Amino acid sequence: xxxxxxxxxxxxxxxxxxxxxxxxxxxxxxxxxxxxxxxxxxxxxxxxxxxxxxxxxxxxxxxxxxxxxxxxxxxxxxxxxxxxxxxxxxxxxxxxxxxxxxxxxxxxxxxxxxxxxxxxxxxxxxxxxxxxxxxxxxxxxxxxxxxxxxxxxxxxxxxxxxxxxxxxxxxxxxxxxxxxxxxxxxxxxxxxxxxxxxxxxxxxxxxxxxxxxxxxxxxxxxxxxxxxxxxxxxxxxxxxxxxxxxxxxxxxxxxxxxxxxxxxxxxxxxxxxxxxxxxxxxxxxxxxxxxxxxxxxxxxxxxxxxxxxxxxxxxxxxxxxxxxxxxxxxxxxxxxxxxxxxxxxxxxxxxxxxxxxxxxxxxxxxxxxxxxxxxxxxxxxxxxxxxxxxxxxxxxxxxxxxxxx
Numbered sequence: 001x002x003x004x005x006x007x008x009x010x011x012x013x014x015x016x017x018x019x020x021x022x023x024x025x026x027x028x029x030x031x032x033x034x035x036x037x038x039x040x041x042x043x044x045x046x047x048x049x050x051x052x053x054x055x056x057x058x059x060x061x062x063x064x065x066x067x068x069x070x071x072x073x074x075x076x077x078x079x080x081x082x083x084x085x086x087x088x089x090x091x092x093x094x095x096x097x098x099x100x101x102x103x104x105x106x107x108x109x110x111x112x113x114x115x116x117x118x119x120x121x122x123x124x125x126x127x128x129x130x131x132x133x134x135x136x137x138x139x140x141x142x143x144x145x146x147x148x149x150x151x152x153x154x155x156x157x158x159x160x161x162x163x164x165x166x167x168x169x170x171x172x173x174x175x176x177x178x179x180x181x182x183x184x185x186x187x188x189x190x191x192x193x194x195x196x197x198x199x200x201x202x203x204x205x206x207x208x209x210x211x212x213x214x215x216x217x218x219x220x221x222x223x224x225x226x227x228x229x230x231x232x233x234x235x236x237x238x239x240x241x242x243x244x245x246x247x248x249x250x251x252x253x254x255x256x257x258x259x260x261x262x263x264x265x266x267x268x269x270x271x272x273x274x275x276x277x278x279x280x281x282x283x284x285x286x287x288x289x290x291x292x293x294x295x296x297x298x299x300x301x302x303x304x305x306x307x308x309x310x311x312x313x314x315x316x317x318x319x320x321x322x323x324x325x326x327x328x329x330x331x332x333x334x335x336x337x338x339x340x341x342x343x344x345x346x347x348x349x350x351x352x353x354x355x356x357x358x359x360x361x362x363x364x365x366x367x368x369x370x371x372x373x374x375x376x377x378x379x380x381x382x383x384x385x386x387x388x389x390x391x392x393x394x395x396x397x398x399x400x401x402x403x404x405x
Contacts, residue, residue, distance in 0.1 A: 001028060001029055001030060002029045002030070002095035002096060002170070002173040002174065003029065003030045003031075003032050003093065003094050003095050003096075004024045004029050004030070004031055004032065004094070004095065004096045004097070004098060004169055004170065004173060005032045005034055005085065005088065005094045005096065005097035005098070006020055006021050006024070006031050006032065006033045006034065006097075006098060006099075007034040007036060007081065007085070007097055007098070007099045007108075007109055007112060008034075008035075008036065008037075008099050008100050008101060008105055008109065009035075009036055009037035009038075009039075009101065009104065009105050009108070010033070010035040010036075010037050010042035010043060010044045010046055010050075011035075011037035011038075011039045011040040011041060011042055011043065012037060012039065012040075012105075013037075013100055013101065013105060013151050014042055014043030014044030015043065015044070015153065015154060016100050016151050016153070016154065016158065016162060017033065017044055017100055018033075018044045019154055019159070019162055019163075020098060020100065020162050020165065020166045021033060021044075023162070023163050023166035023167070023170075024166050024169070024170060027166075027167070027170040029170055029173070032047050032048065032088075032093070032094060033045070033046045033047045033048070034046060034047070034048040034053065034081075034084070035048065035049055035050045035053070036050060036053055036077045036080075036081050036108050036109075036112075037050055038050065038061070038064060038065075038070070038073035038074065038076070038077060039070070039073075048084070050077075052084075053077065053080050053081060053084045054076065054077070054080050056080050056083040056084045056087065057076070057079055057080045057083055059076050059080065064076055070104075074104045074107060074108060077108045078107050078108045078111040078112075079111075081108050081109075081111060081112035082111055082112045082114065082115030083115070084112070085097060085112045085113075085115060085116060086115050086116065089116055089117065089120060095121070095173045096120070096121030096122070096123075096169045096170075096172055096173035097112070097113060097116070097120075097121070097122055097123075097169070098122075098123040098124075098125070098165060098166065098169040099112070099113075099123075099124050099125070100124075100125040100126075100147070100151050100162070100165075101124070101125075101126055101127075101151060102126070102127045102128075102150065102151060103127075103128065105126075105151070106124060106126040106127070106128050106136055107136070109124050109126075110124050110126075110136040110137065110138075110142055113140060113142045114137075114138045114140045114142070116140070117231075118140065118141055118228070118231075119141065119177075121169055121172035121173050122140070122141065122142045122143060123142075123143045123145055123165055123168055123169045123172070124136070124142055124143070124144050124145065125145040125146075125147050125151070125161065125162065125165045126144060126145070126146070126147060127147050127150055127151065128144075129144040129145060129146040129147065130146050134220075138223075139220065139223045139224040139227045143168065143172075145161070145164075145165045145168065146161075147161055148161055149161075181211075183209060183210055183211040184209075184210055184211070184235035184236075184399075185210070185211050185212075185213060185233055185234050185235055186205055186210045186211070186212045186213070186234070186235060186236040186237070186238055186395070187212075187213050187214075187215060187225050187228060187229060187234050187236075187237055187238070188201070188202060188212055188213070188214045188215070188237075188238035188239070188240060189214075189215055189217045189221070189222065189225060189238070189239050189240055189241040189242065189276070190214050190215065190216060190217065190240065190241050191216070191217050191241045191243055191276065191277045191343075192301075192344075193241075193276070193277050193280075193343035193344045193345065193382075194240050194241045194276045194277060194343065194382055194383065195383075196383035196388070197240055197276070197382050197383045197384075197387060197388045197391070198214060198238070198240055198241070198388075199388075200385055200388035200389070200392075201238060201240070201388040201389070201391050201392040202214065202238075204388070204389060204392035204393075204396075205238070205392050205395065205396070208396055210235070210236070212238070213228070217241040217242075217243050217244050217254070217256075217277070218244075218254050219244055219247065219253070219254040219255055219256045220256075221256075222244040222256030222257075222260050223256050223257060223260075225263075226256070226259065226260060226262070226263040227263075229263035229264050229267060229269055230263045230267065232267075234264075234269055235269070235270070235399060236269065236270045236271065236272075236395050236398065236399050237264040237269055237270070237271035237272070237273075237395075238271075238272055238391060238392070238395055239261070239264070239271060239272065239273045239274070240272075240273075240274045240276045240382070240391060241274075241276040241277050242260075242261065242273065242274070242275055242276060242277075242278060242322060243276060243277030243278055243280060243282075244256035244260055245260060245261070245278065245318055245321055245322065246277070246278050246279075246280060246281050246310055246314070246318060247281055247282055248260065249314060249317060249318060249321065250281045250308075250310065250314055251281070251290070252281035252282045252283060252308070253282050253283055253284060254282040260325075261273070261322065261325035261326065262325055262328060264329075264331070264333075265325060265326060265327075265328035265329040265330065265331075265333070266328055266330065267330070267331070268329075268330035268331035269331055270331050270332045270333070270395065270398035270399050271329070271331070271332075271333045271334075271395070271398070272333070272334050272335075272336055272391050272394045272395040272398070273322070273326060273333060273334070273335050273336070274335070274336045274337065274338065274342075274382065274391065275318070275319075275322065275337065275342050275361055275362075275365065276342055276343065276382055277342060277343045278310065278315065278318050278342055278361060279309060279310055279315075279342050279343050279345070279346040279352045279354070279357070279358070280299075280307040280308065280309065280310065280343060280345075280352065281307065281308040281309075281310060282305060282306075282307060282308075283305070283306045283307075283308065284304060284305065284306065285303060285304055285305075285306065286298070286300065286306050288306075289306055289308070293308060296308050296309065296311075297309035297351070297352065297354075299345055299351045299352060307345075307352075309351075309352045309354060309357070310357060311357060312354075312356050312357045312360045313360075314357075315357040315358065315360045315361035315364075316360040316361065316363070316364040317364070318361055318364075319360065319361045319362065319363065319364025319365035319366075319367075319368065320364045320365075320368050322335075322365050322368075323364070323365050323366075323367070323368025323369045324368065326369060326370075326373060327368070327369065327370045327373070329370075329373065331398075332398040333373055333398075334373070334374050334375075334376060334394045334395075334398070335365065335369065335373060335374070335375045335376070336375075336376050336378070336387070336390060336391050336394065337362055337365075337375060337376065337377040337378070338378055338380055338381055338382040338384070338387050339358075339362075339377050339378065339379050339380070340379065340380055340381045340384075341353070341381035341382055341383075342358060342361075342382055343382060344383065346358065347381050362377070376390065376394065378390060
């Protein structure tokens with residue numbers, strides 16, 4: 001029997017959460033009803049009261065009620081609910097969590113879910129699930145379940161949706177997960193333009209006894225990788241594809257935020273870093289490229305993706321940014337530079353071949369780095385087998401493990 005947390009505003013959505021709780025019990029599981037409402041009295045008796053949730057951050061419900069500010073109340077619950085759920089999971093009182101809501105309920109429910117570990121079952125039934133859910137999901141594995149109709153009573157549509165959502169969270173909690181063993185984890189960043197390099201390096205690292213998790217450097221992928229490094233689960237970092245910084249600097253659509261490259265550095269995690277795909281800034285279809293970039297060097301990757309070549313000045317700025325981030329390193333790090341091409345399309349004869357821009361990137365990176373951070377430059381392209389092998393071997397050296405013979 002699993003315990004499923006039913007978290008929600010039981011003053012306005014008590015009937016609907018109660019329906020979900022009934023479906024959970026029908027599957028043979030226990031429902032732990034957690035009230036995070038702040039308006040009227042609960043219409044569904046909770047196992048955990050709103051007062052108990054707020055106690056985790058030292059806030060009194062009476063004080064919130066006296067101020068009669070709904071926004072402040074929702075913000076307080078969005079702060080308290082994550083702390084309460086983290087405690088429940090740490091104490092093994094809960095095996096999964098589901099919540100239903102509109103704007104306020106979704107804000108509270110997903111804030112709580114983002115505080116939980118990757119892999120812990122999380123389902124959010126929301127009126128907002130059909131739109132941009134990035135602010136709600138962040139870099140966590142939250143299943144956003146569209147409610148189709150408002151969470152406002154039970155009807156022929158909502159009963160179906162809520163019953164299926166209840167089945168989903170129960171199935172997630174019931175699922176057995178085969179053991180992954182105790183291999184140490186390495187994370188790696190990859191783009192289509194660096195796939196050959198990362199694939200070869202990954203196989204070399206796996207042969208040495210590591211499990212390698214590869215992240216697509218699309219902004220979300222970079223943030224997820226940084227989050228995993230911060231969690232303490234990662235033994236080493238193979239950051240071949242630092243392209244997200246080009247989007248962050250220039251204004252593309254795949255930026256990963258201003259702290260990209262900081263997690264390993266601040267955490268002292270051994271790393272190998274390369275300037276992979278810093279020759280390109282990503283946009284959507286050609287007609288979506290901002291007019292200020294008119295006249296630049298573009299490459300249509302596919303009908304939905306347009307790439308723009310970074311200039312010499314932008315490349316130099318990127319080199320300085322990488323150096324600044326790597327200078328934060330508390331652990332061993334090596335910078336690897338492929339002198340002939342930093343992506344498939346920056347090789348000689350290709351659309352983004354620009355030796356002057358590459359030289360500006362490499363020079364700024366070298367000049368800005370701390371003197372104790374080693375830089376290895378190889379006279380090859382980034383996807384050359386010798387570059388991939390050198391990157392993997394440098395990381396293995398940092399990790400103190402020789403390649404298995």
